[in-house]
Amino acid sequence: MVQSIVSRGRPCQRPFRRPIVSFATLGDNNKNWYNNQRSSYCRYNTATLSSFYSSSSFSTANASAYSSSSSVSPLEVNKFSNMSQSWWDPQQNPLISMNAIRMEYIQQQMIQFKKEQEDMEQTNTGEDNSNDRDDSNTTSSFGTVSTHSLPLNGFKALDVGCGGGLLSESLARLGAHVTAIDPSMELVQQAQQHARLHPVTSTNIMYRGGCTVEQLAQEAKENSFETNEESNNHLFDIICLLEVIEHVTDVESILQATESLLKPNTGRLFISTLNRTVASHLVAIVGAEYVFRYLPPGTHNWDQFQSPEELHHTMTNLSNNNTTTTTMLRPLHTSGMVMTALPPIWNWKLDLHNTGINWIGTYQRTRKQ
Amino acid sequence: MAFSLAASLSRQSKFALSRHSSRILPMTTILQPPPRCFSSTVVSPSTENDDNNNNNFDNFYDVTIVGGGVVGSSLAHLINRRMPSLKVAVLESRECAPSQPSIDRVPHPRSYALSPASLQVLGDSVVSRLPLGHYDSMQVWQAKSPSVLTFTARDLDADPSKATYLGACCEDQPIVATLWEELMKSPSTERITNARLKSLQTGHPSALAMAELEDGTEIQTPVMIGADGGNSWVRKSSGISKIGGDYEQSALTFTVSLRDSMTRRAFQRYLDDGGPMALLPTFSSNHAVVVWSAIPEVLARWKDAPEEDFVAYLNECLQEGPQRVPSLLEGTVGNSSGSGILTNLVYGTERVLDTLHYGLAMASQHPDPTFQVPPRIEGVVSPKFTFPLSCYQSTSYTKGRVALVGDAAHTVHPMAGQGLNLGLGDVATLVSCLEKAHRAGMDLSSFLHEYDSNRHRSVSISLGGIHTLQRMFRAQNVPVQHIKTFGMNMIQNVGPLRRQLAVAAAHGIAL
Numbered sequence A: 001m002v003q004s005i006v007s008r009g010r011p012c013q014r015p016f017r018r019p020i021v022s023f024a025t026l027g028d029n030n031k032n033w034y035n036n037q038r039s040s041y042c043r044y045n046t047a048t049l050s051s052f053y054s055s056s057s058f059s060t061a062n063a064s065a066y067s068s069s070s071s072v073s074p075l076e077v078n079k080f081s082n083m084s085q086s087w088w089d090p091q092q093n094p095l096i097s098m099n100a101i102r103m104e105y106i107q108q109q110m111i112q113f114k115k116e117q118e119d120m121e122q123t124n125t126g127e128d129n130s131n132d133r134d135d136s137n138t139t140s141s142f143g144t145v146s147t148h149s150l151p152l153n154g155f156k157a158l159d160v161g162c163g164g165g166l167l168s169e170s171l172a173r174l175g176a177h178v179t180a181i182d183p184s185m186e187l188v189q190q191a192q193q194h195a196r197l198h199p200v201t202s203t204n205i206m207y208r209g210g211c212t213v214e215q216l217a218q219e220a221k222e223n224s225f226e227t228n229e230e231s232n233n234h235l236f237d238i239i240c241l242l243e244v245i246e247h248v249t250d251v252e253s254i255l256q257a258t259e260s261l262l263k264p265n266t267g268r269l270f271i272s273t274l275n276r277t278v279a280s281h282l283v284a285i286v287g288a289e290y291v292f293r294y295l296p297p298g299t300h301n302w303d304q305f306q307s308p309e310e311l312h313h314t315m316t317n318l319s320n321n322n323t324t325t326t327t328m329l330r331p332l333h334t335s336g337m338v339m340t341a342l343p344p345i346w347n348w349k350l351d352l353h354n355t356g357i358n359w360i361g362t363y364q365r366t367r368k369q
Numbered sequence B: 001m002a003f004s005l006a007a008s009l010s011r012q013s014k015f016a017l018s019r020h021s022s023r024i025l026p027m028t029t030i031l032q033p034p035p036r037c038f039s040s041t042v043v044s045p046s047t048e049n050d051d052n053n054n055n056n057f058d059n060f061y062d063v064t065i066v067g068g069g070v071v072g073s074s075l076a077h078l079i080n081r082r083m084p085s086l087k088v089a090v091l092e093s094r095e096c097a098p099s100q101p102s103i104d105r106v107p108h109p110r111s112y113a114l115s116p117a118s119l120q121v122l123g124d125s126v127v128s129r130l131p132l133g134h135y136d137s138m139q140v141w142q143a144k145s146p147s148v149l150t151f152t153a154r155d156l157d158a159d160p161s162k163a164t165y166l167g168a169c170c171e172d173q174p175i176v177a178t179l180w181e182e183l184m185k186s187p188s189t190e191r192i193t194n195a196r197l198k199s200l201q202t203g204h205p206s207a208l209a210m211a212e213l214e215d216g217t218e219i220q221t222p223v224m225i226g227a228d229g230g231n232s233w234v235r236k237s238s239g240i241s242k243i244g245g246d247y248e249q250s251a252l253t254f255t256v257s258l259r260d261s262m263t264r265r266a267f268q269r270y271l272d273d274g275g276p277m278a279l280l281p282t283f284s285s286n287h288a289v290v291v292w293s294a295i296p297e298v299l300a301r302w303k304d305a306p307e308e309d310f311v312a313y314l315n316e317c318l319q320e321g322p323q324r325v326p327s328l329l330e331g332t333v334g335n336s337s338g339s340g341i342l343t344n345l346v347y348g349t350e351r352v353l354d355t356l357h358y359g360l361a362m363a364s365q366h367p368d369p370t371f372q373v374p375p376r377i378e379g380v381v382s383p384k385f386t387f388p389l390s391c392y393q394s395t396s397y398t399k400g401r402v403a404l405v406g407d408a409a410h411t412v413h414p415m416a417g418q419g420l421n422l423g424l425g426d427v428a429t430l431v432s433c434l435e436k437a438h439r440a441g442m443d444l445s446s447f448l449h450e451y452d453s454n455r456h457r458s459v460s461i462s463l464g465g466i467h468t469l470q471r472m473f474r475a476q477n478v479p480v481q482h483i484k485t486f487g488m489n490m491i492q493n494v495g496p497l498r499r500q501l502a503v504a505a506a507h508g509i510a511l
C-alpha cells in the first residue's frame, strides 16, 4: 500500500518538498480512495493530486456517482460550471470578498473550540480525546515558520461544494488538511489548476470533481464496515457547507450525509446561506442579479433560502425521522454577514444581530437526547 | 563582476540552498552585513529537488519587491512585522546594501519631513535608531501678506497628551540603511542586490506574476511590487502609463549652519517670485536643511553665486516677517463691469476653497500664531543639489498581480514635504490589503484592487491640491495675493477645519 512506500509525516526540512510517489504507484490504489486518504493525511504531500485524478478508473466512478446523487440539481451544476472562468477574479466574484469574513468566523470558532479543549484537558487530565489530530509539522511548514502557529493546524477539513477552491485554499493555507469536493468537474479542474499556484495549496488539498457529499458518506460507511473500524480517524474536524444549501434540491439528504462524516462532539460543521426575508430577496436577487448584475440572473432562487430557525427545524425533523442514527446536529452559534461597501470594493463584516440576509452558523454532532 | 561570478555559479547549481536558513539563492549576490559587498553565500546544489516536475517552487516568493529604496524597504519591513511567515524578496539594482553615514557628518540635504503616521509605518525599532530632527510646529508665511499659519502637533490629535510632535526630518541614507539592517535580521526576507531584471509578466487571477532576471532566473510570485522609483521599470514593463507634467520649477537643497540653534519649529516661506523656501530641522541643532523651489533661471543664478551673497539673500528671505498687502485698487480686479466682479468672486471663492482644502498640506491652528523669526544662517556647508520637480501619477496603481508604490506610482513636488509621506501611506494601505488576504488564508493578490481604488483616489486629490497650491503661490497679481491671505486667515481661524486638514496632511492624504 501507499503507506509503505511513502514516509509518513516526515518533518519538512526544506520548504516546498516535491512529491516523490509516481503516478503508477498510485494507480493501483486509487479505487479505494477513502481507505487511502484516511490512513494519513500526511500523504497529501507525497501524492500529486492532479495525476491522482487523471487516472481513468476514478473519473468513471465519479460520473456514475453524480447521476445517482439526490441532492444535487444538474441545472445548478451547469450554472456554476459556466461561471468557472470568472471564479478567481476578485472584481467579478463577490464570494472572494465574502470569503475573508467567512474565514474570520471559522477561525474565531475554531480558536475558541481549541481553547475550550485545552481548558477541558487541564481539568480532566485523564483522557485525551484529541489524539486523532495530526500535529506533525509537515508540508505546510512554509519557509521557516512552523505550522503550529497556524490557526487550523492539524485539522482535517472537508469543503463540500468547493467550486473553484476559494475556501479550500484558505483552509489549507491556515493549516488544515483539506478534502474538497464538488459535483462540477470543470470547476474542480479550475480549482486544481489554481491550487498549483502556491506550495501549500498544491499539496494540502485533495480535490475530487463530480463528487457529492452523499457519495463520500456512502464510501466512508462501506469502508468502515469492511474494516470494521471503530475509531473516528476517517471523520472530519471541520466540514464546510458554505453557500451550498441554497443551491441543492434536498437539504435533508445533504445534512444527513454531512453529519455522518463529522466527528461526534469535537467536529464542527459550518453552514452559511441566505435568509428567506424580504431584504434578502431585494438584495440578493433583485439587486445583485438584476439591477447591478454582480451575479448572473438566476444564480439564486429565493425559495431555497433559509433562516437559521428553519434550518434548525430541518435538523430536528431529520433526527426525529431517522431512527437508525444515534446522533443529531445541534446549533452552537450563529452570526450575520453584512455587506458594508458596494463594488468595486466589496466589503463585509460579521454582525451577530443581523442575520437578515447572509448568515453563517456553527453546528455540532451530538448524541440524541 | 559579481554578476558574472554569480552567473557561473548558477550554471552549476541552479539554485543554491542554504540549509540553515532555507534561503534560496538566485545567482545574484546575497548580502552579508553591510557594508561588505559580493559576499555570496554559496552552498552545494540540491540533489533531492531535481525530480522533473514543472511545478517548481524554488524561486517562489509570497511578495517580490523590485526596488529597495526607502519605500520598497519600508514595505518589506512592514510586511515582516505584520506577517512574519511570508517569504519576501527585495530586488535592488544597486551593487551593495546601503551603508550608514559616518557619525560626525554634516546632515545630508536629501532629507524628508516625516509625519507621525509615516514614522509609525517605519516602526519603533527603526525610528529609535534614526538621527531625527523633531519639530512641534511649522510656520508658514508669505511675501506681501500679513498672515501667518502655525501648525502644531495639537492639530493632529484632539488628545493633547498623545500629540507630542508634528513631524521629524531625517536624511534618506540612514533610513534606508537602518531598514536594510532590520531586513537582514528577518529569516524570511531575501535581499538581493545587483539584480538585473529582464522581463516581467503581470500575471492574472489564474497565473502567477513572473520576473525574469538577466541570468535566466525566473521568480514566481503572487504579488509583485514596483518600488523602483520615478523612472519605474516595473511600471513601464507592466504597460501602465503615467499622466501629469513637469512644473516649470526645480528644487535646490543644501545644508546650512546656523548661528543659533533651531527651536523645534520648521519654517516655510512663500517668496515673492513664487517658490517656497523651507528651513527644516536636522538631528544637529545648529544645522538645518534648506529646500527651495523656484524657476530654473533663478536657481541657476544663485547656484554658483559667491557664498556670502547667497547667505545674505537667504537670510533676507527667511528673516522678513509678515507684510502688508498692496492696495487692491492697484490691481486689475473690479475695474470694469459687474460681471467682472462676479467672475472674480467666483474665482476667489474657488481659490479660497482650494486653499481650505490643501493649504494645510503643511500644518494647523494654534492659539499662538505669533511670528517667530527663524535662526540666522551662517553658511552653506554641503554641496547644492538641484532636482526637477514633477507631478506625475500612474493611471492605475495595479495591473494583474503587480502593484506600484512610492515614486513608481506618483512623483510629487516636495514643497509640501509629502513625497515620502505619500509613499509610506501607500505602504500602509497596501499592507492592510495584503493582510486582509493573508489572515483569511487567501491568495495574497485577492484585494489588490482595493489598494488601487483607495490609494489612487487619495493621492490624486493630494496631487491636485499640491498642484493648485503651487500655481496659486506663484501667481503674481494682487487679487490672488488677497485671496491667498484671506484663505490663510480663514484656515488659521476656523479651528475644526484646520484640525481636519492637519490630520489629512499628516497622514499624507488630502480630504
Ligand SMILES: Cc1cc2nc3c(=O)[nH]c(=O)nc-3n(C[C@H](O)[C@H](O)[C@H](O)COP(=O)(O)OP(=O)(O)OC[C@H]3O[C@@H](n4cnc5c(N)ncnc54)[C@H](O)[C@@H]3O)c2cc1C
Pocket: B066, B067, B068, B069, B070, B071, B072, B091, B092, B093, B094, B109, B110, B111, B112, B113, B195, B197, B227, B228, B229, B230, B233, B234, B253, B291, B385, B386, B387, B405, B406, B407, B408, B414, B417, B418, B419, B420, B423
Ligand atoms: C536628489 C533628490 C532629493 C530629494 N529631496 C527630497 C526632499 O527633500 N523631500 C522630499 O519629500 N522628497 C525628496 N525627494 C523625493 C524622494 O526622494 C522620493 O519621493 C523618494 O525617494 C521615493 O522613494 P522610492 O523608494 O519610491 O524611490 P527611490 O528612492 O527612487 O528608490 C528606488 C529604488 O529602486 C532601485 N531601482 C530602480 N530601478 C530598478 C530596477 N530596474 N531594478 C531593481 N531596482 C531598481 C533604485 O536603485 C532605488 O534604490 C528627492 C529626490 C531626489 C532624487
